[in-house]
Every structure is written in C-alpha cells, then in structure tokens.
Amino acid sequence: MVDHPSDLRTPLGRVRFLGSARVGTTEARLVHLTSVALVPLTIGFVCLMLDLLRKDYNGVRAVLTRPIPAILLLAFILAGIVHMELGMRSIIVDYIGGHARAWALAANTCFAALLALACLYATLRVAFT
Amino acid sequence: MASSDALPGPRRPRPMSPHLSIYRPTMTMAMSIAHRISGAALYVGVLLLAWFLIAASADSSSFAVFSDFIGSFIGRLVLFVVTWALFHHLVGGIRHIVWDAGYGLDAPLRDQMAWATLIGGFALTIFVWSIGFAVR
Numbered sequence: 001m002v003d004h005p006s007d008l009r010t011p012l013g014r015v016r017f018l019g020s021a022r023v024g025t026t027e028a029r030l031v032h033l034t035s036v037a038l039v040p041l042t043i044g045f046v047c048l049m050l051d052l053l054r055k056d057y058n059g060v061r062a063v064l065t066r067p068i069p070a071i072l073l074l075a076f077i078l079a080g081i082v083h084m085e086l087g088m089r090s091i092i093v094d095y096i097g098g099h100a101r102a103w104a105l106a107a108n109t110c111f112a113a114l115l116a117l118a119c120l121y122a123t124l125r126v127a128f129t
Numbered sequence: 130m131a132s133s134d135a136l137p138g139p140r141r142p143r144p145m146s147p148h149l150s151i152y153r154p155t156m157t158m159a160m161s162i163a164h165r166i167s168g169a170a171l172y173v174g175v176l177l178l179a180w181f182l183i184a185a186s187a188d189s190s191s192f193a194v195f196s197d198f199i200g201s202f203i204g205r206l207v208l209f210v211v212t213w214a215l216f217h218h219l220v221g222g223i224r225h226i227v228w229d230a231g232y233g234l235d236a237p238l239r240d241q242m243a244w245a246t247l248i249g250g251f252a253l254t255i256f257v258w259s260i261g262f263a264v265r
Contacts, residue, residue: 032229035222042219046257052181053199054265057192060185077178084175087168115179122182 027086034083038076045076061126070127077119085112156243163247164221167214174211212257217250 007014048069052060063069085108092104152158177199184195198204224242227233233242 032226036226039219039223039226042215046215050257050261050264053261056196057185057189060192064185073182080175084168084172088172091165091169115175119175119179119182122179122186125186126182 027089031083031086034079034086037079038083041072041076041079044072048072061129064123064126065129070123073123074120077116077123081112081116081119085109088112156240160221160224160243160246164218164225167218167221167250170210170214171218174207174214177207177211209254209258213250213254216253216257217246220249220253221246 048063052063055063064073088108089105092101092108096104180195181199184192199208224233224246227242228239233239
C-alpha cells in the first residue's frame with residue numbers, strides 16, 4: 001500500500017471496515033460443518049420418511065415416541081435449518097443491496113428461527129406424549 | 130490499482146463476480162446454478178416437513194388434512210420436486226465437499242462430477258420413489 005502524506009489517517013484507519021474476516025470464517029465453517037453432518041442425517045431422514053409417509057396418525061406418533069427416530073429428526077431439523085438460513089443469507093447478500101438487504105437478512109433469520117422452533121416443538125411434543 | 134482502494138473520497142464499487150454475461154455456459158456453471166435453485170426450493174420445501182410434524186403433534190383431523198394433500202396429485206408432485214431438490218442438493222453438496230478438500234478440480238473430472246450430480250440427483254429421486262411405491 002502506498003503511503004499518502006496528505007492523508008492523516010493511519011494505514012490501519014484506511015483499511016478498517018473495508019471488510020473483515022472477524023466473523024466471516026465462522027459462517028463459512030458452519031456451512032461446511034452442517035453440510036457434512038447433513039450427508040448421513042439426510043440419508044437417515046429419507047429412510048425415516050419412507051416409513052412415516054405410509055403410516056396413519058397413530059402409526060406416525062408411535063414411531064416418533066421412539067428415541068432414535070426422534071433424535072434423528074431433531075438433529076436433521078437443527079442442522080438443516082441452520083444450513084438453510086446460512087444458504088439463503090448468501091443468496092440475499094449476492095442479489096439484494098441497500099436497506100432491503102438488512103430487512104431480507106432479518107426476515108430470513110426470523111423465518112428460520114420460527115420454523116426451527118415449530119418443528120422442534122412439534123417433534124418433542126409427539127415424543128413426550 | 131491497489132492504492133486507489135485506500136484513497137479517501139467516494140468508495141469504489143465492490144468487485145462483482147463475473148458470471149452469466151462474462152463467461153459462456155459450462156456444465157459446472159449450470160450445476161452451480163442448479164445447486165442454488167435446489168437449495169432455494171428446499172427453503173420452501175421444509176414447510177412441508179413443518180406441516181407434517183405440526184399435524185402429527187395436533188389431533189387426527191389435522192393430520193388427515195395433511196394426508197389428503199400429500200396423497201393428492203398436486204401434493205405428490207410437490208413432494209416429488211422437493212425429493213429431487215433434496216437429492217440434487219445432497220449429491221451437489223458431496224461434490225463441493227470433495228472439491229473443498231482439493232480433489233477433482235482437474236479438467237475432465239470436474240465436468241464428470243458435475244454430470245454425476247445431475248444424473249445422481251434424478252437417479253436417487255426415482256430410486257427412493259420406487260421404494261416408496263413398493264413398500265406402500
């Protein structure tokens with residue numbers, strides 16, 4: 001970087017807030033962590049749904065009271081919705097700018113959080129009754 | 130060029146990724162777009178899972194509304210598309226994990242992996258739906 005004598009700012013002052021890696025790697029690492037976790041979880045989830053979708057109301061509830069299907073479903077929901085929120089975040093950042101970006105990012109996080117809570121609550125409610 | 134970034138005054142526009150209007154289409158580009166589209170489809174498709182779970186946690190009449198929908202033509206079509214999006218994104222995701230590890234980036238293999246994503250996504254969808262109809 002060239003030093004400009006007329007510029008009173010320090011080299012640090014000039015580069016600050018131009019973009020940082022303070023939390024950027026955390027987000028990328030979380031995308032990768034959830035993606036690796038979702039490979040076996042998705043296979044398990046598909047097997048579970050193949051069983052559940054041919055069952056009636058009482059049949060579905062009976063399966064979800066068992067620990068392994070319930071925990072598999074909870075893990076899939078948690079990893080899946082975190083992954084989904086991060087994925088949509090990168091789509092928003094790519095295509096939306098200005099004030100709309102901040103609103104879109106907030107809406108994305110709120111939607112994902114509510115969806116995750118609804119799915120986890122419903123699963124736990126079936127599991128514990 | 131590098132020093133102009135550090136000059137005071139109005140900030141230069143952020144660099145943008147050169148995409149559709151810059152490069153002619155390639156298979157890896159098509160699968161990159163398909164990965165994003167299938168991911169966005171799953172963003173909507175997860176509502177189906179939420180509906181299923183909420184209906185199962187409520188009474189049997191709520192569950193019957195879900196069952197009627199998923200058994201209908203429209204419901205099955207939606208589920209089929211979501212199944213494809215899930216498998217396409219899964220296979221594409223594995224491809225990205227392999228690439229991120231530094232393997233399969235050379236010329237013939239990266240295109241073969243992109244084709245494998247497309248074929249694998251459809252193949253797994255048809256495979257799982259066949260099982261679904263067989264065990265019904």
